Amino acid sequence: MKTCYRNPCLKLVLGVMLLVVWLPAKSQKDFYIKNGKLVDSIRLNDLGEKSNGLFITGKKIFEDLQFYPDQIDSYGFADGDKYFSKEIVYEGNSRKFFFKLVYDEKTTLYYLDQPGYPQFFIENDKGGLTAIPKRIDENTSYNSRLLKITEDCKKLENACKRVPYRSESMIRLFEFYDKCSGRPFPHFSYGVMAGYRTHEPFKPALPERHLLTYFEFENKTSAMAGVFIENPISVSDVSVHAEAYLTWEENFAYFKSENLDLDLQTSALMLNIPLMLRYTFPLNKLTAYLNGGVIYTRNFGAKSTLISLTKRNSQIYFVTKEDVSGQIYDKSYMTFTYGAGIKLYITYKNFIFLEFRRNAFRGISTRNTININEFQIVSGISL
Numbered sequence: 001m002k003t004c005y006r007n008p009c010l011k012l013v014l015g016v017m018l019l020v021v022w023l024p025a026k027s028q029k030d031f032y033i034k035n036g037k038l039v040d041s042i043r044l045n046d047l048g049e050k051s052n053g054l055f056i057t058g059k060k061i062f063e064d065l066q067f068y069p070d071q072i073d074s075y076g077f078a079d080g081d082k083y084f085s086k087e088i089v090y091e092g093n094s095r096k097f098f099f100k101l102v103y104d105e106k107t108t109l110y111y112l113d114q115p116g117y118p119q120f121f122i123e124n125d126k127g128g129l130t131a132i133p134k135r136i137d138e139n140t141s142y143n144s145r146l147l148k149i150t151e152d153c154k155k156l157e158n159a160c161k162r163v164p165y166r167s168e169s170m171i172r173l174f175e176f177y178d179k180c181s182g183r184p185f186p187h188f189s190y191g192v193m194a195g196y197r198t199h200e201p202f203k204p205a206l207p208e209r210h211l212l213t214y215f216e217f218e219n220k221t222s223a224m225a226g227v228f229i230e231n232p233i234s235v236s237d238v239s240v241h242a243e244a245y246l247t248w249e250e251n252f253a254y255f256k257s258e259n260l261d262l263d264l265q266t267s268a269l270m271l272n273i274p275l276m277l278r279y280t281f282p283l284n285k286l287t288a289y290l291n292g293g294v295i296y297t298r299n300f301g302a303k304s305t306l307i308s309l310t311k312r313n314s315q316i317y318f319v320t321k322e323d324v325s326g327q328i329y330d331k332s333y334m335t336f337t338y339g340a341g342i343k344l345y346i347t348y349k350n351f352i353f354l355e356f357r358r359n360a361f362r363g364i365s366t367r368n369t370i371n372i373n374e375f376q377i378v379s380g381i382s383l
Helices: 007-028 142-149 154-164 166-177
Strands: 030-034 037-045 058-060 064-069 073-075 082-090 093-103 107-111 119-124 125-133 135-137 189-202 220-232 238-256 260-280 288-311 317-324 332-345 351-361 371-382
Touching: 030 288, 037 332, 082 107, 082 125, 093 166, 093 288, 107 166, 125 142, 135 142, 142 154, 154 166, 189 238, 220 260, 238 288, 332 371
Parallel strands: none
Antiparallel strands: 030 037, 030 073, 037 058, 058 064, 073 082, 082 093, 093 107, 107 119, 119 125, 189 220, 189 371, 220 238, 238 260, 260 288, 288 317, 288 332, 332 351, 351 371
């Protein structure tokens, strides 16, 4: 049987590894274009967006390079960043800068970062270079300019009102514009929530004669209420969703035998903090989502009381009442959670939702206290 420490196999492995490293490096190079001619056997220095907008330096074999916007058409780095020479009116004079390419489909989006002049520009088949300054005047912001630019797609009106003045957000906006999509724009949100839950107490594997081995617990229902926040990751359909809500736990159980009766009463106020990843389907105002994650639960003022009746000849002989809270509830614990729901936008930034959720204890803990699975119906509204 051949093994990789023998020479032929070792040479093959090393050859494959060399190809994996060499091919991407071969296909990605620094370059510049002058009068339509591509020059790529060079190394350029990334000086940061401000300096990159004014000039670029580099090296070609033993020759030092330095170019200004009126000398070359464009340049780019091996990591994918590209800059194009464009002429604008700057401080009352016509001047050329290198504009960073941010997005390039039906609409082309550029960014120029200069002192007192950081702003986006677009080009498309409807016209030349159009500036999108963050503040046009005291009463007019970039949102108004975006509404004007995208007036041929009325579906985008709400997104133009909501989009932050950041590259990743503007890219997503013009992706919507090029498709004339009426989807709600991903944004940070917060609100209130409430729900109804069925909690299903169950016992883990317990040592012999542990207190909980005497009891069987019934499923209970109760209400829940709290708050939530949600923030998209890089203006995508995936978001981080967190909540904080209160629940009230209450359980009753009993055990009877010929010589012993046991009554157990438990109650606890629980603070629950779920942290989930949520995927929202790319639909319109009415959409659906899936989420999953973990819940940290902390109990406050848990009380568990055990009443024992010892009998002789069917007569009560001795009665005890003791606090057994430490044997019933943990101070804190974690569970898995997953669910699915629907979301309806009632304005361009506010929505209501309805979700069906399962919280599953199994797989996280093997503690010798009561475990609880849950089924929840949750609804809420963003503010």
